[in-house]
Amino acid sequence: MVDTSVVLSGLTLDNPVIPASGTFGFGYEFAELYDLDCLGSIALKGTTAAPRFGNPLPRIAECPAGLLNAVGLQNPGTDAVIAEELPKLARVFHKPAVANISGFSVGEYAETAAKFDAQPQIGLLEINVSCPNVHCGGMAFGLLPDSAAAVTRAVKAVTKKPVYLKLSPNAAAIADVARACEDAGADGVCLINTLLGMRLDLKTRAPLLANVTGGLSGPAVFPVAVRMVWEVYEAVKIPIIGMGGVQSAENVLELMLAGASAVEVGAANLVDPWACKKIVDTLPETMKTYHIDSLKSITGGAHHG
Numbered sequence: 001m002v003d004t005s006v007v008l009s010g011l012t013l014d015n016p017v018i019p020a021s022g023t024f025g026f027g028y029e030f031a032e033l034y035d036l037d038c039l040g041s042i043a044l045k046g047t048t049a050a051p052r053f054g055n056p057l058p059r060i061a062e063c064p065a066g067l068l069n070a071v072g073l074q075n076p077g078t079d080a081v082i083a084e085e086l087p088k089l090a091r092v093f094h095k096p097a098v099a100n101i102s103g104f105s106v107g108e109y110a111e112t113a114a115k116f117d118a119q120p121q122i123g124l125l126e127i128n129v130s131c132p133n134v135h136c137g138g139m140a141f142g143l144l145p146d147s148a149a150a151v152t153r154a155v156k157a158v159t160k161k162p163v164y165l166k167l168s169p170n171a172a173a174i175a176d177v178a179r180a181c182e183d184a185g186a187d188g189v190c191l192i193n194t195l196l197g198m199r200l201d202l203k204t205r206a207p208l209l210a211n212v213t214g215g216l217s218g219p220a221v222f223p224v225a226v227r228m229v230w231e232v233y234e235a236v237k238i239p240i241i242g243m244g245g246v247q248s249a250e251n252v253l254e255l256m257l258a259g260a261s262a263v264e265v266g267a268a269n270l271v272d273p274w275a276c277k278k279i280v281d282t283l284p285e286t287m288k289t290y291h292i293d294s295l296k297s298i299t300g301g302a303h304h305g
Helices: 028-032 078-089 106-117 145-156 173-184 219-235 249-258 276-289
Strands: 006-008 011-013 018-019 058-063 065-071 097-101 122-128 163-166 189-192 195-197 214-217 240-243 262-265
Touching: 011 214, 018 058, 018 276, 028 078, 028 189, 058 214, 078 106, 097 106, 106 122, 122 145, 145 173, 173 219, 189 214, 189 219, 195 240, 195 262, 219 240, 219 249, 240 249, 249 262, 262 276
Parallel strands: 018 262, 097 122, 122 163, 163 189, 189 240, 240 262
Antiparallel strands: 006 011, 058 065, 065 214, 195 214
C-alpha cells in the first residue's frame, strides 16, 4: 500500500492532484462526470472583487503542444462566488478548496482575500500575481520582488489561512520573487502560470487573439515548469505547488522530485475532462513502478541525488 497523501502548510490532502484555476470552472460542473472527492483539492476559477466579462473574442488559439488563452479573468465577482458558486461546490465536493484571487491594486487583493478567508469551505488562498492577460494588475505585481512582496504583506495582514503566491514565469528571476514573497510572510508559492506568447493568422496577417498576446499552457511548457520549480526549491524553504503542462502521474512525480509538495493540472482538463481523475487513479501504480512508498518523502528528492 502506497501513501499518496501530502501536506500543504498543515492542510493534509489525500493526494497531490489539484485541478488548476481557470481550467475547472468552479468545480461542480465536473461532478456530472466523476466523484470530485477523489481529488486532492480544487483551485477555483480566478476571482476579482468586481465582476469581469473578460477580454473580447477570439481569446483562445491552438498551437503545437499547447494552447494560448487570453480569457482575461472572466468571473462574477467575489460576492457572487461566495453566495452562489461555493454552495454549489459544497454539494459535490467535501474537502477544503483553494480560492484563486486576482486584483488590480494591493488593497483589492487584500479585500478579496479577507472575504475568502472567512469561508469555512476554503482551505488555502492562492494569490494570482501572474495573470498575463489583463492590462493592469495581474502579472504586473508578480514581475518584481518588491511588488510581489507588497501584495503578500497586505494579504497576510488580513488573513489567517495559508497564503500561496502564484508566480509568473515571465519574471526576470522567479527565484528572487519567490524569496521576496517568503520574506514578506507567504506560506507557500505556486508556479508556473502561463508564458506570454502570440500567434499570427497568415491569411489576415493579424494576431489570432483579440488581446494580441495570451498565456501559453500545455505540455510545451512542462520543461520550463520543472526548471523553475527546481530553482525556487533551492531558493526558499516554504512549500511549492508545481504546475505547467502536467498530463500524467509521471509528470506529477517529476515535479515533486524537482521540489513541489503538490501539483496542479491545467490545460489537460480542457483536452480531456477526466484528466485529473486518470492521474489520481494511475498514481499508486506509477509510484510502485518507481519504488516510491510515500509521496511526502520525494519532494525535492532530485536535489539530493
